Amino acid sequence: MSETALHSTPRPRDVLREQLRTVGLALRAPATVATVLAAGVALLVALGLAKSGTRIDFHPELSMVPGIAGLVLPLAVWWGEERFGPGFFWTLPVDRGRHALTRVAAGWMWLMTAVLAFVLWLLVLALLTGGNVLGDETVRVVSLPPLAPAVGIDPAAVRTASRAAQPLFWLVPFTAASGAYLLASALALGTRRPLRWIVGCVLGFFLVLGTVEGARAVSLRLALTRVLEAVFSGPYGLDALLTARSESLHTVVTLATGPTVEVWRGLPTTGDWAAATLLWTAAGMIALWLAARRHGEGRRG
Amino acid sequence: MDLQIRDLSKTYPNGVRALDDVTLTIPRGMFGLLGPNGAGKSTLMRTLATLQEPDSGSARLGDIDVLREKDRVRQTLGYLPQEFGVYPHVSAERLLEHFAVLKGITGRRARREVVDGLLRQTNLHDVRRKKLGGFSGGMRQRFGVAVALLGEPRLVIVDEPTAGLDPAERVRFLNLLSDLGENSVVILSTHIVEDVSELCTRMAIIDRGRILLEAEPLASIAALRGRIWRRVVARGELPAVEAAHAVISTRLLAGRTVVHVHAQSHPGAGFDSVEPDLEDVYFTTMAGLHAADAAPLPEVAR
Numbered sequence: 001m002s003e004t005a006l007h008s009t010p011r012p013r014d015v016l017r018e019q020l021r022t023v024g025l026a027l028r029a030p031a032t033v034a035t036v037l038a039a040g041v042a043l044l045v046a047l048g049l050a051k052s053g054t055r056i057d058f059h060p061e062l063s064m065v066p067g068i069a070g071l072v073l074p075l076a077v078w079w080g081e082e083r084f085g086p087g088f089f090w091t092l093p094v095d096r097g098r099h100a101l102t103r104v105a106a107g108w109m110w111l112m113t114a115v116l117a118f119v120l121w122l123l124v125l126a127l128l129t130g131g132n133v134l135g136d137e138t139v140r141v142v143s144l145p146p147l148a149p150a151v152g153i154d155p156a157a158v159r160t161a162s163r164a165a166q167p168l169f170w171l172v173p174f175t176a177a178s179g180a181y182l183l184a185s186a187l188a189l190g191t192r193r194p195l196r197w198i199v200g201c202v203l204g205f206f207l208v209l210g211t212v213e214g215a216r217a218v219s220l221r222l223a224l225t226r227v228l229e230a231v232f233s234g235p236y237g238l239d240a241l242l243t244a245r246s247e248s249l250h251t252v253v254t255l256a257t258g259p260t261v262e263v264w265r266g267l268p269t270t271g272d273w274a275a276a277t278l279l280w281t282a283a284g285m286i287a288l289w290l291a292a293r294r295h296g297e298g299r300r301g
Numbered sequence: 302m303d304l305q306i307r308d309l310s311k312t313y314p315n316g317v318r319a320l321d322d323v324t325l326t327i328p329r330g331m332f333g334l335l336g337p338n339g340a341g342k343s344t345l346m347r348t349l350a351t352l353q354e355p356d357s358g359s360a361r362l363g364d365i366d367v368l369r370e371k372d373r374v375r376q377t378l379g380y381l382p383q384e385f386g387v388y389p390h391v392s393a394e395r396l397l398e399h400f401a402v403l404k405g406i407t408g409r410r411a412r413r414e415v416v417d418g419l420l421r422q423t424n425l426h427d428v429r430r431k432k433l434g435g436f437s438g439g440m441r442q443r444f445g446v447a448v449a450l451l452g453e454p455r456l457v458i459v460d461e462p463t464a465g466l467d468p469a470e471r472v473r474f475l476n477l478l479s480d481l482g483e484n485s486v487v488i489l490s491t492h493i494v495e496d497v498s499e500l501c502t503r504m505a506i507i508d509r510g511r512i513l514l515e516a517e518p519l520a521s522i523a524a525l526r527g528r529i530w531r532r533v534v535a536r537g538e539l540p541a542v543e544a545a546h547a548v549i550s551t552r553l554l555a556g557r558t559v560v561h562v563h564a565q566s567h568p569g570a571g572f573d574s575v576e577p578d579l580e581d582v583y584f585t586t587m588a589g590l591h592a593a594d595a596a597p598l599p600e601v602a603r
Contacts, residue, residue, distance in 0.1 A: 006376035007452040008405040018402040025391060080388050088382055091350050092403045093375040099403075 009093045012102070019106035023077055027110055030076050034069075034114070038121055049129050058126035058133040061172035061268070062250070066115045067242035070180030074188040077107035083295075084192050097295045104185045104288065108178065115177045119170065134165045140263040142253065150253040158255070158263060168270050169244055175277045176242040182284025190291030240276030244268040302363040302455060303328045304349070304486045309358030311344055311510075319344035320355060321510035331482035333497030333504035333518070334490040335583060341510040342490040343383070346460045349488070350380045362456050362486065376405070379449030379457040379485075381442070383464065389434030393425055393444055396433060397451070404452040419447040423477060439470025446477055457487040463496055475499055498579040506586045514586045518579050525577035525585060530562045532572045545569075549584040563590050 010018075048054040060066075082089070083100075090096055126133050142158045144150070187194045212221045233239045233248035245268045254260045304327040311320040319341045336342050347353040349360060351371040360367035367374050388396060397416045406412045420426040423443040428436075436444065442462055449457055459478065463471045479500055481487045489500060497504050498518055506514040514521065529549075534542055536558055542548060546562040546569075553559070561575070562568050563585050 006373060009372075009376060010402055010405045010407055014402055014407040018399060022388070022391070022399055025395070026388070080390070088380065089403075090352050091375055091378055091380040092400070093372060093405060094403050 007093075012098070015094055015099065015102050016106060019103045020109060023103060023106040023110055026079060027073075027076055027107075031114070038118075042121070042125065045125055045129065054129065055131040056122075056125050056129045057131040057137065058123055059169075059246070060119045060122050061169040061244045062246045063118075063122070063173065064242060064247065066118060066173035066177035067180045069114065070111060070177035071184045073107055073111055073181055074104075074184045077103060077185075078188050083189065095296075097292045100189055100295050101288070101292050104189070107185070108181055111177050111181055112174060115173050119173055132165075134167070136162050136164050139163050139267070140261060141267065142263045142265060144251075144253070144263075144265045150251060152256045153253045153263075155255050155257055158253075158261070161267070163267060166270060169268070169273070172242075172244045172273065175273075175281070179241045179277060179280040179284055182281060182288055186284060186287035186291045188291075189288065190294055235272045236276040236279050238280070240272050241280040244270075244273035302486070304360065304362050304367075304456065304488075306345075306349075306360045307358055309345070309348065309355050309360065311341075311348065311353070311355045318510050320348070320358075323358070323507070323510070323512055325505055325512060325515060327486055327488060328503065329482070329484070329486055330503065331478070331487045331489060331501045333501035334488055334507060335492070335494060335497050335504055336507040337492055337587070340492075340507045342492075342507060343460055344510075345507070346382075346458050346488065346490050349456070350378060350382075350458050351375060374456070377452075377455045379451070379454035381445040381449045381457075381459045381462060383461045390432055392430045392432055393436070393447075394420065394429035397444070397447055400448050401451050406452060415451065419450055422450070422480075423447040424473070437470065439466050439474055442466065442470075442474055443477060446474075446481075450481070453484075455485050457481055457485050458490075459487065460490045461492070462489070463491065463493055494580045494583050506583060508587060513589075514582075516582075518582070521582045522577050522579060525563075525581055527574065528563055528565060529575050529577040529581045529585075530564055530568050530572040531575040532560055532562065534558050534560055534571075547588065547590060549581065549588050549590065563588070 045054070045056060089099065092099075123133070125131070138160050139162075140158050141161050142153060144153070187197065191197050209221075209224065212224060229237070231237050233245070235245070237245075237248075239245050239248045249265050249268060251263060251265060252260055253263050304325075306323055306325040306327070309320050309323040310318070312318045321341075323341075323345060334342050334345065344353065348355050349367060351367070351374050355368065358368075362374065362377070365373045365377070391399075394416060397419065398412060401412045401416055406415055417426070420429050423446055425440065425443055425447065428440070433441065433444065445462070446459075449459070462478070463474060466474060475496065478487075478489065482502075489496060491497060501518060504514075504516060504518050504521075505512050532542070533554070534557075539551065539558060539560070542560055542562075546560075547564060548560050549563050550561045551558055552561075561581060561584070562572065563581075567574075
């Protein structure tokens with residue numbers, strides 16, 4: 001029996017470097033579009049500044065863009081690659097589960113680079129427009145339940161508060177993008193048709209809601225609303241992950257005296273944001289690990 | 302070093318028995334696996350390419366247990382599937398470099414040399430910067446061969462490579478394949494008889510998961526000599542001829558029907574003896590007639 005000559009297997013760092021390269025190539029087109037969009041927005045800001053002297057404060061945590069980028073990036077990372085079935089890649093001497101996770105890691109590194117560029121771009125806009133970066137700011141705060149109407153608010157209920165700059169919140173775009181990317185990657189890796197799952201879940205939700213409404217089940221409807229609130233805008237909900245709750249706490253109200261003003265229904269806290277980030281990131285990592293297990297040896301058709 | 306397949310069986314959940322006690326010994330060189338669509342060729346190819354588990358049986362490549370030591374097999378495997386999903390927006394050169402890294406050729410200089418050499422060997426060097434999405438079917442298949450040859454594999458599996466190629470591309474592709482078998486076990490799975498007759502020194506015919514014939518093409522053709530008869534018939538005569546003789550194939554020639562009949566002696570008026578070819582071997586085997594003719598096969602050089 002003869003000894004068969006084998007070629008060496010690639011080291012993990014070689015595979016990661018290679019995945020960084022290929023994912024980078026796959027992201028060229030979306031990156032070009034994003035750059036054009038950023039340039040367009042910068043132009044609009046410059047025009048606004050010239051016309052009205054609009055200032056832009058540096059609040060990267062207010063933007064949903066990094067979170068949305070994290071959600072859609074896996075589509076670009078896995079575009080055109082056969083994720084399931086006896087594909088060609090299985091015959092290469094790189095474990096498929098590890099290969100998939102390495103590709104996810106490469107996509108995450110590019111995502112962090114893009115988010116860093118985005119945050120720097122916001123900082124440049126703030127500096128160019130003379131906006132606030134590190135100084136305290138005065139904000140309006142009003143106690144308003146989440147679903148209460150935002151019109152006819154008594155001006156006496158609106159108080160002003162000084163809000164110190166919280167540089168920790170500058171990390172929100174990075175953690176938001178990471179958490180969203182982990183969850184979306186788990187969906188992309190763990191399901192054969194992720195878009196069908198998303199559409200199915202949305203349709204299922206509306207079906208349940210319609211049934212509850214039709215049956216006039218008030219308590220069930222209330223419970224459903226509470227669950228949704230907790231998942232999306234609760235202290236540890238998705239909004240806490242994506243914007244440190246800025247999106248749900250920051251709103252516009254019309255005062256009883258007529259004017260419309262921006263108010264906070266409460267100020268975001270780093271504690272809620274950190275807890276939500278830990279929670280959703282852990283959930284994303286567990287989901288990703290389970291998804292990667294579907295790509296292990298012996299899981300093929 | 303040869304590939305020894307013993308009693309390999311696979312039944313799919315829907316009850317289709319794709320492999321039925323397949324036993325083959327495949328020596329170094331080009332080996333043709335011939336069979337109709339659905340015969341079990343791709344199941345066998347995917348099993349040997351570590352992509353699929355059989356229900357039972359064994360396969361050894363030299364000292365490697367193909368079914369259990371998948372990582373070792375993949376370190377010496379070159380696989381060209383019917384369709385390999387690749388990135389259409391990447392250039393041939395870039396993608397070949399990508400696969401080279403995944404096959405363990407990580408040194409930049411060595412990789413450049415290997416990639417450059419394979420692109421020249423497959424006649425793709427001039428279009429190396431072109432995106433794969435713009436390649437013709439033949440160019441893609443040649444690119445697939447370049448990928449399969451990365452790392453000098455000892456086992457090369459080529460699954461239905463010429464399906465869909467135009468004649469010129471097919472000839473170019475077969476010329477390329479003909480160079481492969483010097484140092485490796487090369488298995489060419491196909492339903493095109495000409496591919497096997499032009500390239501392979503040994504072959505097997507498979508149908509419904511069973512090996513019907515394992516032979517050298519030339520020897521199996523010789524075994525049929527004097528037993529294949531040809532006759533041109535009107536279309537209306539065909540049923541009567543089929544009822545009276547062992548018709549192994551019918552084909553159209555300039556609008557007329559030509560039948561090939563297998564018979565030990567002259568089958569009657571209108572029939573001419575013809576020199577058999579591999580297609581006759583194939584159809585005779587599929588009709589279950591070849592076993593009676595086959596001469597004892599020479600031992601395979603080990």
